[in-house]
Amino acid sequence: MQSVIDVNLPQNRYEIAIVPGSLDNLGTWMNGKESKPLHLGEKVLLVSNPAIFKRYGERAIKSLTNAGFEVFSVNLSAGEQYKTLNSIVKIYNTALENRLERTSTIVALGGGVIGDMAGFAAATWLRGINFVQVPTSLLAMVDAAIGGKTGVNHPKGKNLIGAFHQPKLVLIDPQVLKTLPPREFRAGMAEVIKYGVIWDADLFAKLEECEKLDQLRYLSEEMLQTILTHSCQAKAIVVGKDEKESGLRALLNYGHTIGHAVESLTGYKVVNHGEAVAIGMVAAGQIAVDLRMWSKEATERQNELIKKTGLPSKLPEGLDIGEIIDSLQSDKKVKSGKVRFVLPRRIGEATVTDQVPPDVLRQVLLQMQ
Amino acid sequence: MQSVIDVNLPQNRYEIAIVPGSLDNLGTWMNGKESKPLHLGEKVLLVSNPAIFKRYGERAIKSLTNAGFEVFSVNLSAGEQYKTLNSIVKIYNTALENRLERTSTIVALGGGVIGDMAGFAAATWLRGINFVQVPTSLLAMVDAAIGGKTGVNHPKGKNLIGAFHQPKLVLIDPQVLKTLPPREFRAGMAEVIKYGVIWDADLFAKLEECEKLDQLRYLSEEMLQTILTHSCQAKAIVVGKDEKESGLRALLNYGHTIGHAVESLTGYKVVNHGEAVAIGMVAAGQIAVDLRMWSKEATERQNELIKKTGLPSKLPEGLDIGEIIDSLQSDKKVKSGKVRFVLPRRIGEATVTDQVPPDVLRQVLLQMQ
Numbered sequence: 001m002q003s004v005i006d007v008n009l010p011q012n013r014y015e016i017a018i019v020p021g022s023l024d025n026l027g028t029w030m031n032g033k034e035s036k037p038l039h040l041g042e043k044v045l046l047v048s049n050p051a052i053f054k055r056y057g058e059r060a061i062k063s064l065t066n067a068g069f070e071v072f073s074v075n076l077s078a079g080e081q082y083k084t085l086n087s088i089v090k091i092y093n094t095a096l097e098n099r100l101e102r103t104s105t106i107v108a109l110g111g112g113v114i115g116d117m118a119g120f121a122a123a124t125w126l127r128g129i130n131f132v133q134v135p136t137s138l139l140a141m142v143d144a145a146i147g148g149k150t151g152v153n154h155p156k157g158k159n160l161i162g163a164f165h166q167p168k169l170v171l172i173d174p175q176v177l178k179t180l181p182p183r184e185f186r187a188g189m190a191e192v193i194k195y196g197v198i199w200d201a202d203l204f205a206k207l208e209e210c211e212k213l214d215q216l217r218y219l220s221e222e223m224l225q226t227i228l229t230h231s232c233q234a235k236a237i238v239v240g241k242d243e244k245e246s247g248l249r250a251l252l253n254y255g256h257t258i259g260h261a262v263e264s265l266t267g268y269k270v271v272n273h274g275e276a277v278a279i280g281m282v283a284a285g286q287i288a289v290d291l292r293m294w295s296k297e298a299t300e301r302q303n304e305l306i307k308k309t310g311l312p313s314k315l316p317e318g319l320d321i322g323e324i325i326d327s328l329q330s331d332k333k334v335k336s337g338k339v340r341f342v343l344p345r346r347i348g349e350a351t352v353t354d355q356v357p358p359d360v361l362r363q364v365l366l367q368m369q
Numbered sequence: 370m371q372s373v374i375d376v377n378l379p380q381n382r383y384e385i386a387i388v389p390g391s392l393d394n395l396g397t398w399m400n401g402k403e404s405k406p407l408h409l410g411e412k413v414l415l416v417s418n419p420a421i422f423k424r425y426g427e428r429a430i431k432s433l434t435n436a437g438f439e440v441f442s443v444n445l446s447a448g449e450q451y452k453t454l455n456s457i458v459k460i461y462n463t464a465l466e467n468r469l470e471r472t473s474t475i476v477a478l479g480g481g482v483i484g485d486m487a488g489f490a491a492a493t494w495l496r497g498i499n500f501v502q503v504p505t506s507l508l509a510m511v512d513a514a515i516g517g518k519t520g521v522n523h524p525k526g527k528n529l530i531g532a533f534h535q536p537k538l539v540l541i542d543p544q545v546l547k548t549l550p551p552r553e554f555r556a557g558m559a560e561v562i563k564y565g566v567i568w569d570a571d572l573f574a575k576l577e578e579c580e581k582l583d584q585l586r587y588l589s590e591e592m593l594q595t596i597l598t599h600s601c602q603a604k605a606i607v608v609g610k611d612e613k614e615s616g617l618r619a620l621l622n623y624g625h626t627i628g629h630a631v632e633s634l635t636g637y638k639v640v641n642h643g644e645a646v647a648i649g650m651v652a653a654g655q656i657a658v659d660l661r662m663w664s665k666e667a668t669e670r671q672n673e674l675i676k677k678t679g680l681p682s683k684l685p686e687g688l689d690i691g692e693i694i695d696s697l698q699s700d701k702k703v704k705s706g707k708v709r710f711v712l713p714r715r716i717g718e719a720t721v722t723d724q725v726p727p728d729v730l731r732q733v734l735l736q737m738q
Contacts (some may be wrong), residue, residue: 010380085454094524099699124493127520127531151496156465162496163532330468
């Protein structure tokens with residue numbers, strides 16, 4: 001069982017390989033096929049976090065060494081609060097100590113935070129070196145690792161500092177999900193549901209067929225492979241058509257507008273990213289219903305999936321509605337002062353609008369308290 | 370008198386406008402032509418240093434405001450020692466305070482250091498916003514401002530942190546050079562001479578015709594315009610053919626291999642960048658002669674130009690040859706441990722090689738002590 005998805009960008013073309021057990025063949029995958037070598041240099045800097053490294057570092061290094069790479073590593077504390085320029089400086093220092101060259105490669109082994117940081121370091125060391133993503137969380141596999149968004153947080157806002165830097169390969173080993181904490185699994189499922197709503201009605205239907213969705217162990221290997229493949233495909237197609245988010249790619253922000261505000265206002269501590277996106281999707285769905293853009297029945301189906309996955313659909317307690325609305329204004333997706341929302345039109349199709357009346361927004365948020 | 374040079378890159382196309390007095394029309398230039406608007410948003414963040422800002426800031430702001438832009442500004446200390454991530458954070462903070470958007474523009478008003486930093490901030494704020502270069506030093510006009518190289522220094526190495534980020538416009542007002550300190554003028558002339566040697570025999574001949582080259586006042590307005598135009602054209606063509614320095618662009622590093630080592634080993638305090646490049650060109654010229662790649666007569670013509678410009682051709686006192694050679698190994702242009710040199714073949718033509726025997730290199734450096 002294996003899926004290989006092509007990501008086609010004007011100046012970059014790379015593969016997302018979803019292959020159970022592939023962590024032990026990372027080095028071989030990084031060498032590429034004989035007919036299509038990847039040219040990833042000799043030196044590899046593996047960026048990970050202590051917990052992931054302890055679990056999977058040795059296997060990754062062994063595989064890379066066997067494939068002929070010279071491997072160095074650096075571990076960074078994981079968690080949004082460590083996604084800072086200071087962590088990037090640690091990567092820079094390791095890159096310098098080990099004299100990484102322009103042809104060298106940084107490999108991210110970890111979740112979205114590690115991928116974002118390793119990618120930003122790769123984007124900015126020697127003005128850009130090779131980068132490979134080996135995501136270990138569901139969220140990173142279906143979202144963060146694909147599409148080249150890299151970066152860190154500014155003390156006053158998430159992901160404000162960053163660059164587009166495409167990986168040369170995304171290698172997904174679904175087996176590593178077995179050690180993922182259930183709450184993180186559910187967070188990743190929020191993005192999977194998102195693809196179902198905005199892009200892939202088939203995926204949505206498959207999720208509806210599942211009796212339980214709140215833990216990995218309820219999914220068969222085949223279903224997991226299907227979910228990963230559909231999700232990565234959705235992201236790859238959207239990114240391939242719009243690398244820099246001038247249009248289509250904005251659809252991927254479904255649930256993220258209000259989601260980001262909720263995350264940020266609760267200091268990234270109360271809800272995680274996926275939970276915030278779930279809350280944001282419930283809100284956006286209701287806004288779309290109120291604007292008569294999609295049906296009450298469809299939003300209920302979406303909310304049922306969110307519930308089945310064990311994700312929240314209410315705002316965290318104590319959050320001020322006025323503060324949320326104010327926070328939306330400072331989001332980096334604001335264009336000429338107008339907040340852009342992604343709203344669904346039907347299952348599998350969404351649109352972008354900056355025409356949400358403030359009172360509709362306020363009313364929906366009030367209902368979600 | 371005005372020259373407009375096209376820079377043609379696969380995904381970017383922009384103009385270098387060399388127009389006396391154009392600082393007062395910066396806003397108009399940034400709006401673009403009616404038939405070809407530049408779409409640089411509403412908000413502009415002007416990045417400069419205190420001395421330049423005092424001299425030219427008001428004129429730039431007035432012109433931008435008159436053209437309809439909302440202008441903010443931030444001043445950073447100039448000088449290589451301030452080209453750090455800390456300075457970039459200052460730009461980020463100002464960008465955040467003034468809520469710069471994805472459509473906003475950062476304008477660099479200053480020399481190469483300001484341009485590199487403002488450009489890196491533009492490359493990495495909100496994953497990349499618009500950028501405009503208004504270079505005020507000769508070095509920045511003919512080199513740093515063109516081609517999209519941006520970045521800052523790592524405590525242990527120059528320009529190790531950075532990104533490629535092309536400007537939307539380079540606006541050069543030769544009149545601002547009148548206030549440039551003579552030593553900085555000469556530093557810029559080193560890059561002009563470089564273009565003559567590696568690319569443009571016409572430019573080289575024109576420089577030879579000048580009786581004096583060590584101060585701006587010896588140049589007629591026409592000669593200055595010619596020098597700027599030829600130099601920018603050379604850089605634009607090379608960059609247009611090879612944005613990311615995989616081949617041709619490496620030619621622009623003529624004089625820079627040994628130059629960087631000299632700068633770095635003297636702590637960026639004894640010689641400035643142009644002086645270091647002059648020393649590097651003398652060295653590279655002699656290496657090429659010793660390897661029978663170009664003639665003794667040609668290298669003497671080059672060295673005569675360097676002398677006439679008042680640039681150094683000897684290594685700074687007290688510099689250890691062994692240390693220089695060791696430092697070359699850690700240069701970011703090193704590929705698989707081999708040091709790459711750009712060597713001239715004739716006036717107007719150069720080549721890249723990593724086949725310089727260590728004893729030839731050592732011998733040449735010894736002669737230059």
